[in-house]
Amino acid sequence: MEEQKIKQYFLKIIKEEEDVSIGVAAIRTLLEIIRQSKSETVQELELILKDAINIMKNLNIPVAGITSGCELFLRFITLTTLDASLKEVRARMLERGQMFLKKLNESRNKIVRIASDFILDGSSILTHSRSRVVLQTLIEASKQQRQFHVFVTISAPDDSGKHMHKDLEAAGIPCTIILDSAIGYIMEQVNFIMVGAESVVESGGIVNKVGSYTMAVCAKEMKKPFYVLTESFKFTRLFPLNQTDLPAEYKYNSEKRKNIDLQKAHPLVDYTPPSYITLLFTDLGILTPSAISDELIKLYL
Amino acid sequence: MTHKEDLSDINKLISDIKQKKLITSYEIALKTEEIVEALISKRNWKHADELMDLIKLCIKFCTECLPQEATATNIMRHILKVIREEFEVVSKKKTEIQSLHQLVTANPNDVLDYTTPLKDLKMSLLDHLSEYKVELETSTDNIATQAAEHIHTNEIILTVGKSNLVEKFLKNAAKKRSINVIVLEQAPLYQGHEMAARLAKANIQTTIIPDSAVFAMMSRVNKVIIGTHTVLANGGLRAASGVHSIALAAKRYSVPVMVLSHMYKFSPIYSASHKQEAFNVMASPANVLPYSSGPILNKVQVLNPVFDYVPPELVTLFISHQGGNAPSYVYRLLSELYHQDDYYL
Amino acid sequence: MSDKKGAVGPDGLTKKERRALKVQAKQGEGNPAPVENKTQDNKKAVASEKDVKKIADTPVLAELSEKEKRKLEWQKKLAEQNVSNKEKEALSKAELKHKRREQQEAQRLAKAKEDESKKVPVKVEVTVEKEKSPLKKVGSPVKKPDIKKNVKSMQKVQLVQHLYCEDQLKSEFGELIVNYKNVHPAFIRLGVQYSTKTILGSNARCLALLSALKHLVEDLHTPPKQEYCRYLESVLQTCTAYLQNCRPLAVSMVNALRHFKLQLTHINNKLSDNEKKAMLIEVIEIYINDDIKKAGDAISLRVNEKINKSGDVILTYGCSSLIRKILLEAHSEGKDFEVIVADGRPLLEGRELLRRLVQAGIRCSYVLINSLSCVMGNVTKVLLGAHALLTNGYVMSRIGTAQVALVANAFNKPVLVCCETYKFSEKVQTDSFVHNEIGDENALSKIDTAQDQSPLIAFKENSKLMPLTLLYDVTPPDMVTAVVTELAILPCTSVPVVLRINANEVN
Structure with missing residues (x-):
């Protein structure tokens, strides 16, 4: 598949299916590539996939989700290579790919089920920017006839908080939009915080829309629980030591990276260390931040 | 199998707990283990799935009647895991626990079919269970023997109320070192009085103080050693009322808080509530304000909560018969005790 | 130590x-x-x-x-x-x-x-x-049980050895025997009231002292060849020494006496005895009115501004006369709030406060100090009284107060300490051991809500078992949001500033 087609396919999924997260879109693209590929060897296939990943990273889309999802997918694929003919291998890959995708699609439902139990009647929740998992969880909780109030941050620069606000209003959940700078002000009125994550790193911390770190520090100071809702395919083998240690490709769009002096650019994401996170809700169950590295170790070692 | 017949044993267990015939968690644990053993050996079950369903039913029943009492359900959950393990051993097949790795490497045909009848399963189960019983019985002594590692000479230890485990632990330590113990009397049940009397009889220098003196005394205390009712899945505790403020004072003065706990107190429950009231049980207010107070009793609301939630940041160490663990490691202990699928029943 | x-x-x-x-x-x-x-x-x-x-x-x-x-x-x-x-x-x-x-x-x-x-x-x-020799010379029959007790207290809780009053002679019945020769009867009565804890609370003790002082001033007849003020001072000395033996003086009492003695030195010697008496009584009255009563009113006004019209849930600990005053006045203004009274053993003073509040018709709850973590979630404010405020910003108050402040901090609730400026002390203390008072050791074994007797009743037979009741503790300033005084609402660390101002005023 040529570069142009890859880009088209990928962007099409993202634009048309709002519900699908970027990682899953990337994985579907890769699966499509395997299906359409005419390569003769497994190695060539792998190279093509790696190229495709790089192409996808160079579009103006946050990279965090793409990286982790594709890494996991590749690992998945490479674990199945047998000494068989390419046709069989490809068939096998597609089969496993579909299974993987199916599991991923179910993962969100699992999370919604366990997380909605934590939303009690009469609670006030603070959330940041737009996360599909959090949205689904809130909708599920309100379907169970629970009364609660949600505060959403506007979340500059793309104002995705407004989008979240619209969706919540549409679902009939009482919702207030607040300035990013009003997080400290509102913190004493909320009961807990729920955010999504673009990526979960090896230390047990998360990489999420910029402003999450501020929210987490504020929450810790005011002794409010900070919950993260994320699917397990977002776990990645990264260990940032601080904000500057986070790779540039995560923080800035590909265009920005080429053009502007990075010191003056606004980052897209920030890193929240595990000490500020109370619990992570994943499709593997409810985990404490220390359990994350356990999972990653089991996977890669 | 009628449902009535199934649950009569469990019924008796629940009523014994409610009527306080079984008081300590140790007694409850042993009784539960006996009941399950009887279930396995005497009932007619054809395959592992049937047996597991039966036990799951018992667990659901217990959780509904006694939501705060975790010991019985934990033991039953552990036995479920034992059944699964034995099944694997006997059928010589392996299954993997849910993890990222499993996500990635799993075969669709990997799920174990527990409905295949196996002849040796019953025998191996009963064997395993008798080992488990011995483990339960020796658990207290195992924990107590670790005392000398943690307590040094002339240390001042703070403890709350009455706990058989802590008592044995301290007595064990006192055999080799000279220690000072400060016991909090723990209103409104005042169990600390009995604990102090027992420790003093064992020739340990004991001081008993009222609950309000914790912050004042904490600056001189070297270690806080307490027992607990349940250990929650995030490493937090459901302990006796008052333990939270003790843990806060200990944190302020950087005094280590060590929690002694049997393995069956580790529960896969998370505390969803940010409000303590939903998590708590209220006992009789007569222990707080006596009936002799007169007519004001009509106009005053008296609260007497039994439990307290202690967040994991305030606990330094969990000591079980396997040794010491940090609160962040509790999730691992849980995965060894119970199977993932049995967490939420 | x-x-x-x-x-x-x-x-x-x-x-x-x-x-x-x-x-x-x-x-x-x-x-x-x-x-x-x-x-x-x-x-x-x-x-x-x-x-x-x-x-x-x-x-x-x-x-x-x-x-x-x-x-x-x-x-x-x-x-x-x-x-x-x-x-x-x-x-x-x-x-x-x-x-x-x-x-x-x-x-x-x-x-x-x-x-x-x-x-x-x-x-x-x-x-x-x-240390015991002066006492032993008093009389031999008292010796043997005395010595045993003193020996026992010597072996007692090492941490607070320095706090045990070795000068206090106790009879076999546990009553205090103090030499009360040459002490004015008003003071004798006062001493007994203090030692039996009939009068509790720093304000109450101070007021009782000042009223006894008024009696003393009135009744004193100067012997010939002595000057009234000097004679008064010496008599006062005996009386206060007696009081100290009955129960160590409260900071409020010490400050009041110091103020009085200062005024005593400024009295014009040329006035007649009766005029001097009248002046001194006026001094005492002014002190009571300004520094105690009016200060209390001012503090009450300030705190009432902070109490919302409705929906407040206020937590208080023990029995503070000032807090009681504040709550009663807020209620009489028509504010709708709820009070949670926390209480601690063995004094269980909270019950007294509870009675008064319920009488006034305020909605109350009552808990023991162990239930704090459970109720703190609903609380909006914590109001605490103080025995004294120390120069380094620490608040000295009834034992258990520090714990209330600690739990309130853990739940992010504001803590307000109400204290008149006359209770500000120049002492400095960082923990509760350096200066404190030890309470009755038998108090812990008396439980009024339990059916069975406590196993502590027999504690005297076992030398390894010792009950310990301290009366005060100190709360660090970072746990207190604000201190409300009649001058202003201050941060805890501004105490030395106020002391300096007061000292300047006097000079």
Whole structure:
């Protein structure tokens, strides 16, 4: 598949299916590539996939989700290579790919089920920017006839908080939009915080829309629980030591990276260390931040 | 199998707990283990799935009647895991626990079919269970023997109320070192009085103080050693009322808080509530304000909560018969005790 | 806790004494146990001082007479040492002398009659007995049970040894026996009220003191050739010493007395006795009105601004007269709030506050201090009273207050401490042990809500079991959001500023 087609396919999924997260879109693209590929060897296939990943990273889309999802997918694929003919291998890959995708699609439902139990009647929740998992969880909780109030941050620069606000209003959940700078002000009125994550790193911390770190520090100071809702395919083998240690490709769009002096650019994401996170809700169950590295170790070692 | 017949044993267990015939968690644990053993050996079950369903039913029943009492359900959950393990051993097949790795490497045909009848399963189960019983019985002594590692000479230890485990632990330590113990009397049940009397009889220098003196005394205390009712899945505790403020004072003065706990107190429950009231049980207010107070009793609301939630940041160490663990490691202990699928029943 | 010079170890002996005992023990002499010797008559306490000197002299004499013996022993030892360890040859002269001294002391002891051998342990006992000697001279029949009790308290809780009132004589019934000669009857009554804890609370105690003081001023007739003010001062001295013996003076009382004494020195000597009396009574009245009553009103006004019209849930601890006043006034203004009264053993003062609030029709809840973590989630404000405010910003208050502040902080609830400026003290304290008061040790065994008797009732028979009740604790300033005084709402750290201002005003 040529570069142009890859880009088209990928962007099409993202634009048309709002519900699908970027990682899953990337994985579907890769699966499509395997299906359409005419390569003769497994190695060539792998190279093509790696190229495709790089192409996808160079579009103006946050990279965090793409990286982790594709890494996991590749690992998945490479674990199945047998000494068989390419046709069989490809068939096998597609089969496993579909299974993987199916599991991923179910993962969100699992999370919604366990997380909605934590939303009690009469609670006030603070959330940041737009996360599909959090949205689904809130909708599920309100379907169970629970009364609660949600505060959403506007979340500059793309104002995705407004989008979240619209969706919540549409679902009939009482919702207030607040300035990013009003997080400290509102913190004493909320009961807990729920955010999504673009990526979960090896230390047990998360990489999420910029402003999450501020929210987490504020929450810790005011002794409010900070919950993260994320699917397990977002776990990645990264260990940032601080904000500057986070790779540039995560923080800035590909265009920005080429053009502007990075010191003056606004980052897209920030890193929240595990000490500020109370619990992570994943499709593997409810985990404490220390359990994350356990999972990653089991996977890669 | 009628449902009535199934649950009569469990019924008796629940009523014994409610009527306080079984008081300590140790007694409850042993009784539960006996009941399950009887279930396995005497009932007619054809395959592992049937047996597991039966036990799951018992667990659901217990959780509904006694939501705060975790010991019985934990033991039953552990036995479920034992059944699964034995099944694997006997059928010589392996299954993997849910993890990222499993996500990635799993075969669709990997799920174990527990409905295949196996002849040796019953025998191996009963064997395993008798080992488990011995483990339960020796658990207290195992924990107590670790005392000398943690307590040094002339240390001042703070403890709350009455706990058989802590008592044995301290007595064990006192055999080799000279220690000072400060016991909090723990209103409104005042169990600390009995604990102090027992420790003093064992020739340990004991001081008993009222609950309000914790912050004042904490600056001189070297270690806080307490027992607990349940250990929650995030490493937090459901302990006796008052333990939270003790843990806060200990944190302020950087005094280590060590929690002694049997393995069956580790529960896969998370505390969803940010409000303590939903998590708590209220006992009789007569222990707080006596009936002799007169007519004001009509106009005053008296609260007497039994439990307290202690967040994991305030606990330094969990000591079980396997040794010491940090609160962040509790999730691992849980995965060894119970199977993932049995967490939420 | 203890200074280096007389460093007392866990067995209550100084290093010197321990070494002396060790020396005796080494020689395996059956020295009579120190406890028995305590029952010996006190005259030896004085005489023993001389004996100590004697002991120091005897070694010299013994040395000269036993020179031959020692020489042989010394040579024997040298031979042994040469065979065994080369290092031992390097014994310095001082060490040899020390060894020699040890040996002949042991020998002397072995030879000495019973009297002599007992003198050495008495030397040990001098330090212990010195503190008790003034009391023992009072009367012998009281001695034996007294000594047992004092001995027991000596062995008691090491942490607070320095707080035990060794001067307090208690009869077999546990009542305080204090010498009340030359004390005005109003003060005698006051002393009894204090020691039996009939009057509790710093404001109440201070007011009671000032009213007794008024009586004293009125009733005092100056003897001939003495000046009224000087005479008053000396009588006051006796009275306050008596009060101190009954129960250590509260900070509020100390400050009030200091103010009074200061005014006393400023009185014009040329006035007649009656005029002086009138002036002094006026001084006392002004102090009561301004510094106590009006201050209370001002504080109440300020705190009432902070209490919302409706929906507030206020937590308070123990029984503070100021807090009671504030809550009653807020209620009478028509504000709708709820009060949670937290209480602590063994005094259980909260019940008194509860009664008063319920009488006024305020919605109340009552909990013990262990339930704080459970109720704190609903609380909007915490109001606490204070016994005194220390110069380094610490709040000294009823024991348990620090814990309430700690839990309130953990739940992010604001903590307001209400304290009049007359309770500000120049003392500095960082923990609750340095200065404190020990309460009644029998109080813990009395439980009014339990059916069975507490196993603590028999604590006196077991020397290993000791109940301990402290009366006060100190709350660090970072746990307090604000201190409300009649001057302003201050941060906790501004106490020295206020003290400085007050001192300037007086000057």
